[in-house]
Amino acid sequence: MANLMRIASSMLPTMNSQYRWLFTLVFLGCAIPVMQSQTKTSRFGFSYTLPADFADSVSDLKQEIQNFSQSSGSDEMQRSVRCIQILLAGFRSNPKAIISAFAIPFDCMGQRVVNADLPALTAAFINMQTQLMDISESTDGAYSLGTHKFWIVRIKGAFKDNHSIAITEAVTCALVRQAVVCWMGSAPSIDDGALQTFESLPVTFEGEDSRPLVPATAFQHKSW
Amino acid sequence: MATSSEDRERARRIRLRAQELAPSEKPRDHDAADDLQLLAALADGVLSLNDVDEETLDRCIQTFGPDSVVDAVLQHHQESSGPQASNGDAVRSSDRPAKRRSRLSRWGMWGFAWAASAAAIVITAVFLWPPHPVHQVNLALQWPSNSPFDPSAFQKWLSPKNRIPTQLPNFNRSVETLGPAEEDRFRPWRLATAIVRLDDGWGSGTFISADGWLLTNYHVVAEAAQEAAISGKPTVVDVILAHIVEGHPKPQPPVKATLYRADPVHDLALLKLEPTNGKPTPFFPFAALARAGEDCFVVGSQNNGPAWWVRGCNLQRPQFAFEYPDDLSQFATGLASAGDSVDRVRTTVIVTDARISGGDSGGPLLNPKGELLGLTFATPQNSTQGSVGWHIALQHLRSFTSVLPKQAESVPFDPWTAGMPEATMLEPEATDSAHSGYIDALRYRYVLSDDGGNPRPVAMTTFIDFGKHLSSAVQVLDRVPRGLWGMETRGQFRFDVFLSTRADGVTAVGYTNAQGIVDEIRIGQSQQIWANVVWNRDDHGIWHATKPTSSKPLVDPLKVGKNNMDRLQAIAGFIVSPVAQTNPNSNPH
Numbered sequence: 106m107a108n109l110m111r112i113a114s115s116m117l118p119t120m121n122s123q124y125r126w127l128f129t130l131v132f133l134g135c136a137i138p139v140m141q142s143q144t145k146t147s148r149f150g151f152s153y154t155l156p157a158d159f160a161d162s163v164s165d166l167k168q169e170i171q172n173f174s175q176s177s178g179s180d181e182m183q184r185s186v187r188c189i190q191i192l193l194a195g196f197r198s199n200p201k202a203i204i205s206a207f208a209i210p211f212d213c214m215g216q217r218v219v220n221a222d223l224p225a226l227t228a229a230f231i232n233m234q235t236q237l238m239d240i241s242e243s244t245d246g247a248y249s250l251g252t253h254k255f256w257i258v259r260i261k262g263a264f265k266d267n268h269s270i271a272i273t274e275a276v277t278c279a280l281v282r283q284a285v286v287c288w289m290g291s292a293p294s295i296d297d298g299a300l301q302t303f304e305s306l307p308v309t310f311e312g313e314d315s316r317p318l319v320p321a322t323a324f325q326h327k328s329w
Numbered sequence: 330m331a332t333s334s335e336d337r338e339r340a341r342r343i344r345l346r347a348q349e350l351a352p353s354e355k356p357r358d359h360d361a362a363d364d365l366q367l368l369a370a371l372a373d374g375v376l377s378l379n380d381v382d383e384e385t386l387d388r389c390i391q392t393f394g395p396d397s398v399v400d401a402v403l404q405h406h407q408e409s410s411g412p413q414a415s416n417g418d419a420v421r422s423s424d425r426p427a428k429r430r431s432r433l434s435r436w437g438m439w440g441f442a443w444a445a446s447a448a449a450i451v452i453t454a455v456f457l458w459p460p461h462p463v464h465q466v467n468l469a470l471q472w473p474s475n476s477p478f479d480p481s482a483f484q485k486w487l488s489p490k491n492r493i494p495t496q497l498p499n500f501n502r503s504v505e506t507l508g509p510a511e512e513d514r515f516r517p518w519r520l521a522t523a524i525v526r527l528d529d530g531w532g533s534g535t536f537i538s539a540d541g542w543l544l545t546n547y548h549v550v551a552e553a554a555q556e557a558a559i560s561g562k563p564t565v566v567d568v569i570l571a572h573i574v575e576g577h578p579k580p581q582p583p584v585k586a587t588l589y590r591a592d593p594v595h596d597l598a599l600l601k602l603e604p605t606n607g608k609p610t611p612f613f614p615f616a617a618l619a620r621a622g623e624d625c626f627v628v629g630s631q632n633n634g635p636a637w638w639v640r641g642c643n644l645q646r647p648q649f650a651f652e653y654p655d656d657l658s659q660f661a662t663g664l665a666s667a668g669d670s671v672d673r674v675r676t677t678v679i680v681t682d683a684r685i686s687g688g689d690s691g692g693p694l695l696n697p698k699g700e701l702l703g704l705t706f707a708t709p710q711n712s713t714q715g716s717v718g719w720h721i722a723l724q725h726l727r728s729f730t731s732v733l734p735k736q737a738e739s740v741p742f743d744p745w746t747a748g749m750p751e752a753t754m755l756e757p758e759a760t761d762s763a764h765s766g767y768i769d770a771l772r773y774r775y776v777l778s779d780d781g782g783n784p785r786p787v788a789m790t791t792f793i794d795f796g797k798h799l800s801s802a803v804q805v806l807d808r809v810p811r812g813l814w815g816m817e818t819r820g821q822f823r824f825d826v827f828l829s830t831r832a833d834g835v836t837a838v839g840y841t842n843a844q845g846i847v848d849e850i851r852i853g854q855s856q857q858i859w860a861n862v863v864w865n866r867d868d869h870g871i872w873h874a875t876k877p878t879s880s881k882p883l884v885d886p887l888k889v890g891k892n893n894m895d896r897l898q899a900i901a902g903f904i905v906s907p908v909a910q911t912n913p914n915s916n917p918h
Binding site for chain 1: 439440441442443444445446447448449450451452453454455456880
């Protein structure tokens with residue numbers, strides 16, 4: 106239906122105005138029931154609105170994380186991976202993009218993280234991503250949403266095994282009471298705009314006002 | 330407070346430097362892991378700021394931000410100077426003391442980073458990598474719930490070569506083998522001979538250097554090596570050394586040794602004793618030559634016999650060309666598969682009249698000067714000519730140890746024994762499942778005896794050839810090599826994929842390269858799509874095990890070829906089945 110919407114949108118300007126309103130009405134009449142955004146509320150204290158054209162894929166990922174945990178190096182690593190809780194996963198097939206959120210609870214990891222750890226954690230994250238990707242560009246930044254501090258990193262690169270697939274990936278992490286929570290947007294494109302949807306959608310954090318997940322100035326500061 | 334003012338000065342210096350660095354200037358490529366370790370070392374007090382060069386400091390400031398470096402530096406000073414030092418405003422924000430109290434250890438940081446990275450890798454891999462084949466099938470291997478074959482319907486093809494004995498030697502009997510303590514001229518030989526102890530038995534070992542390099546037979550450590558191959562971990566065994574108590578050799582507590590190199594073709598294994606107290610081990614130098622008719626000695630620890638037993642012998646044939654597997658099967662099962670189309674000359678052995686038995690395997694064959702002539706490995710099963718001892722010849726020992734490995738060269742899963750060298754292999758079955766006039770599969774079945782002595786099925790391996798290389802009219806069974814060496818020289822049966830499945834739930838799938846040599850083996854569990862361990866063979870023929878960082882299917886359509894997936898299912902349908910799980914190589918939407 107999302108594809109149909111897109112095709113229809115592209116057709117509209119070429120139609121005669123007398124038919125355009127009719128088509129619009131008929132089309133919207135069909136489309137509206139399935140185009141509603143899906144607001145996901147997490148037990149970790151936030152809600153995020155998954156765009157309408159993203160299909161919920163949490164169950165797929167939970168199984169994959171389980172598989173990954175069984176093959177992730179040392180016992181320490183396996184324990185860490187088993188702590189991951191996929192909170193949100195949305196997949197859009199055209200143009201292809203992923204939006205996801207996951208939590209790493211402190212009680213599972215056996216220790217807490219503080220805001221000052223986020224830059225180093227993100228740096229280690231980028232370092233580990235190099236196992237999968239050849240990173241051509243990475244940029245990071247610090248920003249706040251209400252009382253919550255975020256550290257964001259945006260990576261551009263390509264899969265090591267398949268350089269024909271360019272990837273743009275943004276990960277932004279913050280602390281909530283019980284966990285580190287990270288949002289991730291990823292798209293097979295080197296276009297920054299590919300992540301625009303992910304970054305602009307509103308998030309509500311532990312009772313605070315709803316705001317876009319990533320403000321426009323997110324990469325302008327390196328500290329809070 | 331002195332510490333507080335020093336802290337302030339350090340923080341000021343770091344922040345000044347951060348301001349001097351141009352914001353757009355990105356640090357040079359560097360392993361961030363190293364820098365994180367450095368920060369952790371600063372926080373732990375292992376390093377001070379003065380130990381860090383400017384370039385590294387700049388990079389850390391740029392990579393992690395000045396706050397992280399300040400925190401790391403101050404954390405140690407705060408902890409080392411006690412709680413009173415942390416109540417000031419040395420650090421810019423008022424909540425800093427609380428932060429410092431909960432700062433992560435270096436390992437904690439990696440745990441969080443690893444978990445976040447793993448999530449990102451899985452999410453990205455599941456949805457975006459690689460271009461998804463349209464007709465992809467997720468296949469899992471399984472051991473059939475009903476008994477998959479009737480052992481009595483197949484002839485025994487190859488029994489385990491040399492089962493190692495299951496009971497340790499009689500350490501008390503060693504007393505009887507010695508004369509008065511001061512007359513034991515063989516004492517140095519006993520001290521240079523070890524007992525290699527496994528979960529299920531033992532063999533002997535021969536020290537060849539003062540720093541703990543120990544030779545033994547591959548068949549002594551084969552089971553342990555194959556168990557390790559399943560998990561991808563190094564093979565570690567126990568080694569028992571002798572020490573002299575009141576003139577008699579007695580066992581010391583076991584020490585650990587790691588398998589560093591294996592050569593199943595020549596039945597050799599090289600172990601390295603883990604460093605103990607740095608004391609040099611007694612060892613045997615190599616002899617220059619083995620001569621027919623010369624006196625010789627063997628040292629070993631027999632099944633229920635004396636430990637570190639020295640026996641005299643006569644060297645009868647120094648250069649006997651021993652052919653695998655025909656001569657091996659002669660003492661193993663009495664079955665021989667004659668086939669002149671396969672080069673099976675593998676090993677030169679020394680033949681002696683030594684009386685050897687289980688437990689002697691891996692022990693030294695020595696000349697009267699105590700120089701190493703060979704390594705005991707076997708004796709004919711049905712010899713009619715009195716005692717006969719077979720020993721791996723000197724040239725193989727030299728070649729095997731000429732360049733010592735710097736790190737352990739692991740042994741991969743052996744498809745020809747299904748990773749169970751202790752099992753008996755039944756006669757292989759060649760099939761033309763497509764009725765095309767070509768053999769497309771060769772299937773081996775393996776059995777172990779239960780408590781009642783009855784064979785029970787334990788494993789199957791199917792080698793699949795998609796390439797129609799061998800006509801069904803040809804005597805296939807004579808062209809199939811056996812054992813691990815089959816991965817290097819495969820006779821004339823070409824195959825593309827092998828599938829192993831075992832009653833204990835282990836599954837393995839291997840793939841050949843363009844030269845037809847197995848170069849990748851993926852290990853998993855029954856009814857599981859994904860590999861837990863992946864073995865890869867490098868350009869030097871050395872195998873390396875890794876835990877895959879992204880999901881790798883056991884039966885990989887990218888390796889099998891999507892056009893062959895249906896054929897694979899047709900050939901091995903009773904051990905493979907489609908499984909409804911998301912495949913990272915496919916688009917689930």
